[in-house]
Amino acid sequence: MTQDATHPSPATHPHPPYGTPEAPRVAVRGEAHLEVDPEIARIGITVTARGTDRRTALDDLTRRNNAVLDLIKSYGDPVEKLETGAFSITPELGRHGRGERVRSYQGSVHTTAELSDFTALGELTTRLADLDLTRVDGPWWALRPTSPAHAEARRQAVLEAVQRARAYAQALGADLAALVELADLGAEDATPLAMAAPAGAYRSMAFAGAEDDSPPPLDLQPQRQTVTAQVNARFTMTPPQL
Incomplete structure (x- = not known):
């Protein structure tokens, strides 16, 4: 065989x-x-607006969002990525009385920016936080996939x-x-960009506008990344x- x-x-x-x-x-x-050492950092920016009618809220929201985008774009090459995420405009009903009576409208736009220059990051963060009704979260430190x-x-x-x-x-x-x-x-x-950073892996900032006309840049200390x-x-x- x-x-x-x-x-x-x-x-x-x-x-x-x-x-x-x-x-x-x-x-x-x-x-x-x-x-x-990290190579990039991401921050989240949320602008809000509120008005007694929808058009006023939209106009204020558009103006504030454009101010944020113009400021970020003015930094040029250090900004590697700029993306607009969630947008919402929500009617708020009156607490008392019958019927669906709208008391006001509240809107928000969320934007994320990714930077490779951490000196520019500290300056940009404080300037964004100094804008009216603007919230800044982050930074989230990370390495590039490559x-x-x-x-x-x-x-x-x-x-x-x-x-x-x-x-x-x-x-x-x-x-x-x-x-x-x-x-x-x-x-x-350890802190991929597409995932939420674990507790302690990022610094969080939330501001609604500073009173100082020229705030000093934040001294951000990049967090070292663990690669396994x-x-x-x-x-x-x-x-x-x-």
């Missing part, structure tokens, strides 16, 4: 699932944790896996022979000296 060449029998499989006495397997996990720190963390995790596997093999009087499998368990920023990488690695090793 002949064996199909395209379907080798288990006895001739080049990598037995659990190793053999002649080529034992060793499985390890490599980890790396780096602390690096940051070299992610690749460096993965590289160090692989090196640790090799060193750990070699230490196990040498403890048996053997050495590593070949890499069988390398599985990436993920390398991620983990890999599972499997190797074959030479026969141990038992």
Whole structure:
């Protein structure tokens, strides 16, 4: 009975699932944790307006929102991203009396800005907070998805896996022979931009307009970011000296 060449029998499989006495397997996990300076910061700006009629509220809201956008855009290249998020205009009903009588209208617009110049960030934040009925939240510190720190963390995790596997093999009087499998368990920023920052990972500011005509820039201290990488690695090793 002949064996199909395209379907080798288990006895001739080049990598037995659990190793053999002649080529034992060793499985390890490599980890790396780096602390690096952030590359970008994001702030959230919310402007509000309130009027006794809808048109007045909309006009005030538009004017304040344009003032915010013009101020942010005036900083040029340090502003890497500017996005308008939620907009709302809401009628407020009277507390007393019957019927649906509108007492006033309240509107808001939320904008997010992403900056790479943290000196400009401190100045911009105070100037935004000095505007009428303007709330500023943040900053949220982060790394870019393409940051070299992610690749460096993965590289160090692989090196640790090799060193750990070699230490196990040498403890048996053997050495590593070949890499069988390398599985990436993920390398991620501790405070990705698309997720809410955990408690303590950001500074929050909320202002409704300062009284000082020329507020001093905030001295913002960037929070270092933790980058983590983990890999599972499997190797074959030479026969141990038992």
